[in-house]
Amino acid sequence: MNLTKIPATVVTGFLGSGKTTLLAAMLRQVTGKRIAVIVNEFGEQDIDSSLLRGCALRCDEGNEEGRDEAGAPVEVENGIYELANGCICCTVEEEFLPVMKQLMARRDTIDHILIETSGLALPKPLVQAFNWPEVRRHCTVDAIITVVDGPAVAAGRYAHDVERVEAQRRADQSLDHDPSLRELLDDQLSAADLVLVSKTDLLEPAERARVEALVAQRVPASVKTLLIDQGLAEDRTQLEALMGIGAASEEGIDLIDNHHDRHHAEGAHHDHAHDHFDSCVIRLGEVDGEALAARLQQLLKHHEIYRVKGFAAIPGKPMRRVIQAVGERQDGYFDRLWGQDEPRATQLVFIGKGLDTAALHAALSDTEIATSA
Numbered sequence: 470m471n472l473t474k475i476p477a478t479v480v481t482g483f484l485g486s487g488k489t490t491l492l493a494a495m496l497r498q499v500t501g502k503r504i505a506v507i508v509n510e511f512g513e514q515d516i517d518s519s520l521l522r523g524c525a526l527r528c529d530e531g532n533e534e535g536r537d538e539a540g541a542p543v544e545v546e547n548g549i550y551e552l553a554n555g556c557i558c559c560t561v562e563e564e565f566l567p568v569m570k571q572l573m574a575r576r577d578t579i580d581h582i583l584i585e586t587s588g589l590a591l592p593k594p595l596v597q598a599f600n601w602p603e604v605r606r607h608c609t610v611d612a613i614i615t616v617v618d619g620p621a622v623a624a625g626r627y628a629h630d631v632e633r634v635e636a637q638r639r640a641d642q643s644l645d646h647d648p649s650l651r652e653l654l655d656d657q658l659s660a661a662d663l664v665l666v667s668k669t670d671l672l673e674p675a676e677r678a679r680v681e682a683l684v685a686q687r688v689p690a691s692v693k694t695l696l697i698d699q700g701l702a703e704d705r706t707q708l709e710a711l712m713g714i715g716a717a718s719e720e721g722i723d724l725i726d727n728h729h730d731r732h733h734a735e736g737a738h739h740d741h742a743h744d745h746f747d748s749c750v751i752r753l754g755e756v757d758g759e760a761l762a763a764r765l766q767q768l769l770k771h772h773e774i775y776r777v778k779g780f781a782a783i784p785g786k787p788m789r790r791v792i793q794a795v796g797e798r799q800d801g802y803f804d805r806l807w808g809q810d811e812p813r814a815t816q817l818v819f820i821g822k823g824l825d826t827a828a829l830h831a832a833l834s835d836t837e838i839a840t841s842a
Contacts, residue, residue: 474607474608474609475572475576475579475580475581475582475607475608475609476581476582476608476609476610476611476712476713476715477581477582477583477584477599477608477609477610477611478581478582478583478584478610478611478612478614478711478712478714479584479586479592479595479596479610479612479613479614479718480492480583480584480585480586480614480616481586481591481592481613481614481615481616481657481660481661482615482616482617482618482657482665483617483618483621483653483654483657485618485621485775485776485778485793485794485795486616486617486618486621486667487616487618487665487667487668488585488586488616489585489778490667490702491614491616491665491667491701492506492583492585493702494701494702494703494708495583495708495711495712496583497702498702498703498704498705498708498709499705499708499709499712500705502580502581502712503578503579503580503581504579504580504581504582504583505572505575505579505581505582505583506582506583506584506585507565507568507582507583507584507585508585565595565598566598566601566603566604569598569603569604569608570603572608573603573604573606573607573608576607576608581611581712582608591653591656591657591660592613592615592657592660593656593659593660593722593725596610596613596660596718596719596722597719597722597723599718599719599722600719600722605719609717609719610716610717610718610719610722611712611713611714611715611716611717611718612662612663612711612714612715612716612718613660613661613662613663613716613718614661614662614663614664614665614711615657615658615660615661615663615664615665616664616665616667617654617658617664617665617666617667617680617684618667618668618795619666619667619668619669619671619672619676619677619680619696620668620671620672620676620798621795622654622666622679622680622683623672623676623677623679623680654687655687658684658687658688659687659688659725659726660718660722660725661688661692662692662714662716662718663692663693663694663695663711663714664684664688664692664693664694664695665694665695665697666680666681666684666694666695666696666697667697667698668698669696669697669698670698670699677696681694681696747819747820747821747822747823747824748818748819748820748821748824749818749819749824749826749829750779750816750817750818750819751779751815751816751817751819751826751829751830751833752814752815752816753814753815753816753830753833753834753836753837754782754813754814754815754837754838755782755783755784755813755815755837755838756781756782756783756815756833756836756837756838757783757784757836757838758781758783758790758801760835760836761781761792761815761833761836762799762801764832764833764835764836765777765792765794765799765833766797766799767832768829768832768833769794769797769799770797772821772823772824772829773821773822773823774794774819774820774821774824775795775820775821775822776794776795776818776819776820776821777792777793777794777799777817777818777819777820778792778793778794778817778818779791779792779815779816779817779818780792780804780815780816780817781801781815781817782807782813782814782815784838786803787806787807788803788804788805788806788807789803789804789805789806789807790802790803790804791803791804792817815837817833
């Protein structure tokens with residue numbers, strides 16, 4: 470690998486696997502590096518980039534606004550570049566390359582680039598873009614890290630033989646190609662230089678073995694699999710090691726075979742999985758935290774909701790509370806103080822199938838607490 474090139478780490482993985490948590494930990498713990506971050510959002514609210522802005526980003530430049538070749542603004546704040554269209558693989562030339570050009574122009578002020586793909590994006594088209602001459606000259610892919618949700622895989626939600634996943638993923642049986650969650654996971658694993666199985670503190674030994682076996686069937690023996698839990702966020706040594714793998718992934722990316730490429734080779738209609746996901750944003754004021762958690766649990770149980778992520782304003786609490794839910798499992802923590810002039814508001818992004826925004830808002834509205842003017 471050319472050591473004069475800026476290394477870029479691509480973090481991929483399905484919804485709720487822990488990508489944003491991993492990036493936030495890297496930004497907080499890794500010292501002595503000026504890091505730029507590219508976040509590929511799915512949905513209309515930039516929740517992931519909002520969470521990452523709460524980290525101590527080591528970037529010399531403050532807020533700025535760049536422009537792509539068409540003159541459209543590309544938001545940059547504290548080193549965060551947002552791609553809001555939800556799928557890097559669909560917009561590599563239109564969205565990703567203009568951002569990379571901006572970063573290459575600033576290459577003397579950047580030591581490392583972190584890229585978080587949306588949970589529905591495939592890493593291969595993104596990594597192929599690093600072979601474009603204007604990018605290849607100055608940048609290399611240090612590694613593709615695929616994060617796997619350990620409890621979800623152990624429960625069989627994305628396993629090879631789970632027919633009910635196929636049923637959920639295919640609302641229209643006439644589609645030429647509507648990739649299942651299993652196929653998406655397979656394609657994300659096929660490109661991995663390193664696999665991280667997250668939330669392993671929630672797994673029994675037999676479940677861990679089952680997840681390891683599933684991953685081993687889908688990656689070469691040379692690709693290491695690490696079982697991680699919340700302790701990784703405080704382990705600076707391991708986090709720094711994730712940013713120095715030196716795989717130069719772009720050099721062999723064209724040799725990777727996956728479901729997506731095979732369907733296109735067969736002339737199938739270009740129909741990405743994210744085209745059949747719904748997303749919506751629910752906005753409220755201050756809310757009762759316990760009531761919100763209880764109501765969310767009911768919604769997760771009775772609706773086809775794959776992911777909830779956002780933050781809540783809790784009366785009497787000076788800090789913003791992050792809300793995350795996958796399946797029927799919820800997590801939450803306080804991440805930062807509310808700004809002096811920042812509206813204390815609750816915003817939640819729902820991703821799922823057949824979502825009714827009005828019904829979701831109505832179900833959560835009674836958790837809102839009226840504030841005096």
